[in-house]
Amino acid sequence: MTRPALVLASTSRRRLDLLAQIGITPDRTTDPAIDETPLRAELPRDYARRMARAKAASLNNSNALVLAADTAVAAGRRILPKAESAEQARTCLTLLSGRRHRVFTAVVLRGPGNRQTERVVVSIVGFARLTETQLCRYIESGEWSGKAGGYAIQGRAAAFVRFLSGSYSNVVGLPLFETAQLLRGAGWSLP
16 A cells, blocks of 8 residues: 655745654645735634645645644734844844743644644743844844744754743744654654
């Protein structure tokens, strides 16, 4: 019996690298191209879940396993954007400076017959108080571009993290333990 194809509903290099870390190479990747605008008063956990479900639903391939995920960085009830400008990144980092925030990632696995399973993982990250020099140098690095909350924990921003509770890979963008469990549960063998 052959396993179904695995389609990653993402073109994120980070997610591909994370999957490769546990020996998984999707058969295909695709950009779900959905509207990622949060709804008014939407909570971060609900937002991440809605986005991951929408990404999984955007692919109509009944013979494949579709893996979709979405990550939201939250300061309190506020969903921080994927930084698209230096100003936006600075706003996010200033807000996160010296405090804890939560990172939610929803993972959805949709299989043949539209059978769907999902998990939402939360990690808590505490940043040190950032100096103006640290902020400026990080902004100059450009590493913040397109990153939820304006930072990449797997890069230079690792130096800002004084506390982490939960899954590190979740903060990078895909909780590997939970993803592996979903795949095993669907009968997909991991190396």
